[in-house]
Amino acid sequence: xxxxxxxxxxxxxxxxxxxxxxxxxxxxxxxxxxxxxxxxxxxxxxxxxxxxxxxxxxxxxxxxxxxxxxxxxxxxxxxxxxxxxxxxxxxxxxxxxxxxxxxxxxxxxxxxxxxxxxxxxxxxxxxxxxxxxxxxxxxxxxxxxxxxxxxxxxxxxxxxxxxxxxxxxxxxxxxxxxxxxxxxxxxxxxxxxxxxxxxxxxxxxxxxxxxxxxxxxxxxxxxxxxxxxxxxxxxxxxxxxxxxxxxxxxxxxxxxxxxxxxxxxxxxxxxxxxxxxxxxxxxxxxxxxxxxxxxxxxxxxxxxxxxxxxxxxxxxxxxxxxxxxxxxxxxxxxxxxxxxxxxxxxxxxxxxxxxxxxxxxxxxxxxxxxxxxxxxxxxxxxxxxxxxxxxxxx
Numbered sequence: 001x002x003x004x005x006x007x008x009x010x011x012x013x014x015x016x017x018x019x020x021x022x023x024x025x026x027x028x029x030x031x032x033x034x035x036x037x038x039x040x041x042x043x044x045x046x047x048x049x050x051x052x053x054x055x056x057x058x059x060x061x062x063x064x065x066x067x068x069x070x071x072x073x074x075x076x077x078x079x080x081x082x083x084x085x086x087x088x089x090x091x092x093x094x095x096x097x098x099x100x101x102x103x104x105x106x107x108x109x110x111x112x113x114x115x116x117x118x119x120x121x122x123x124x125x126x127x128x129x130x131x132x133x134x135x136x137x138x139x140x141x142x143x144x145x146x147x148x149x150x151x152x153x154x155x156x157x158x159x160x161x162x163x164x165x166x167x168x169x170x171x172x173x174x175x176x177x178x179x180x181x182x183x184x185x186x187x188x189x190x191x192x193x194x195x196x197x198x199x200x201x202x203x204x205x206x207x208x209x210x211x212x213x214x215x216x217x218x219x220x221x222x223x224x225x226x227x228x229x230x231x232x233x234x235x236x237x238x239x240x241x242x243x244x245x246x247x248x249x250x251x252x253x254x255x256x257x258x259x260x261x262x263x264x265x266x267x268x269x270x271x272x273x274x275x276x277x278x279x280x281x282x283x284x285x286x287x288x289x290x291x292x293x294x295x296x297x298x299x300x301x302x303x304x305x306x307x308x309x310x311x312x313x314x315x316x317x318x319x320x321x322x323x324x325x326x327x328x329x330x331x332x333x334x335x336x337x338x339x340x341x342x343x344x345x346x347x348x349x350x351x352x353x354x355x356x357x358x359x360x361x362x363x364x365x366x367x368x369x370x371x372x373x374x375x376x377x378x379x380x381x382x383x384x385x386x387x388x389x390x391x392x393x394x
Contacts, residue, residue: 002328005377007306008187009370011271016263023259032214032252039258040197042265048175049199051206054258055213058161058183059089060251061196062131065157065179066093068198068208069129071246074155079127081118081154084338084357085111086133090159091339094131095348102127103340105354109294111308112140114356115148122152129155134163134173135335137189137275137304138293142168142176157181161196164189165272165303168296174199179209184257187370189271189303190264192257208246216248217241272303274371278378282307282367285382291359306366307378308334309385310359317363323388324367329381334364 040052055061069075080099082091085106094101102121105114113132121127130149134140149156158177166173174180179202184195198209210220218226219241229235235243264271279302286292291310295302311317324331338361339345340352367381 005329005368005381007330007332007366007368009372010186011191011264011371012193012260016260019263020259028255030256031254033255035255035258035262036253039261042262043197044199046265046268047172047199050201051203052197052199053206053209053213054253054261055196055198055251056253057194058181058185058196061181061183061198062089062159063093064198064209064212064251065181066097067212068179068205069155069157070097072205072208075128077128079125081113081121081127081130083113083131083133084340084352084354085135085335085360086159086339087161087336088339088342088344090131090133092344103352106357106360107140108356110138110140111135111293111356111360113145115141115144119148122148122154126152127154129157131157131159132177133159134166136293136306136308137163137166138302139166139168139173139296139300141296146176162188162305163303165268165275165301167301178202179205184261188305189275190268192253192261192264195253195257195261211246212248213251214248215250216244216246218243218245271371272301275303275369276301277375278369278373279304279307281375281378282382285379286385289386304369306369308364308366310334310363311365312363314362317365320385320388321365323384327384329384330368331365334360334366337361337364
């Protein structure tokens with residue numbers, strides 16, 4: 001039987017599973033409790049942010065970021081610049097919560113927000129917020145983006161769901177935005193089965209996020225913040241644990257998921273280093289022949305979930321995909337392509353077609369990358385691609 005080379009492998013290994021079994025035998029509390037708090041605190045230390053809120057998915061993390069910003073009173077308006085290349089739930093909360101989403105072209109180098117188009121949109125619309133995706137774990141041009149932030153005074157949401165461990169000039173991705181989201185789904189840099197995190201340095205936003213995650217009540221806040229709300233709203237002591245200050249959700253994860261998250265944190269740096277090594281192997285072999293995401297610094301750290309490539313045409317992509325499949329190498333389209341060409345967007349706003357984003361949509365595909373993929377296998381996969389393509393760099 002032909003060996004299958006998967007795009008992703010589960011980072012929850014047999015040692016993690018055995019540790020989970022042993023823990024379950026102690027009859028622990030499984031719902032959200034002290035391990036969730038411990039996981040949040042250790043994540044803060046690893047990432048380098050002050051506050052983090054563990055939730056049930058990266059998509060929920062985006063949902064929480066949007067709504068926390070909306071009800072914070074900090075927005076100057078509800079206009080939101082959104083990316084053409086990303087994931088549906090990077091944009092969906094803007095539609096769900098009544099923002100005015102304005103789509104931005106993809107950058108020709110990183111496939112993040114195109115800074116020239118973004119500048120035009122900022123000058124025209126002066127939006128209250130921008131959400132930027134760090135595409136596949138390849139860092140965007142953050143110095144330039146932050147300069148625009150200072151100039152136009154917008155809030156920056158950073159979708160770092162696929163970028164855990166990548167750095168930009170030595171600073172971890174997910175530490176640039178006013179809030180940042182992360183995903184712990186299968187195939188990402190680490191897994192809690194399902195899970196996500198929102199991280200921020202803003203205490204007010206953190207308190208709002210904590211309340212929104214759990215029904216809108218204040219039970220997860222520190223005593224000072226909780227007691228301030230009790231005083232402000234003249235709450236009876238007997239009622240105080242079950243007073244709802246915001247129209248919240250139930251997006252909590254569990255201590256079972258947090259247990260796995262704590263285990264994953266112990267080996268996260270190793271998993272990041274392996275993803276980086278494989279990414280650089282692909283880059284060395286393929287970047288001279290294909291359009292790939294550029295590296296913005298001489299010694300980057302790229303913790304990619306897959307290696308993304310643009311073929312020269314749909315026919316070229318078809319030939320490459322055929323060769324990959326024949327060799328047992330799993331592949332798929334590049335993320336979701338151009339989100340402006342998906343029904344959830346164009347049914348409401350019309351099709352949003354852009355030169356770079358459309359090439360990602362029609363010509364893009366993924367190659368496997370995960371910690372258990374040997375570097376020599378990444379070299380072999382590169383040769384399969386090179387041997388099957390009419391290669392000429394765009």
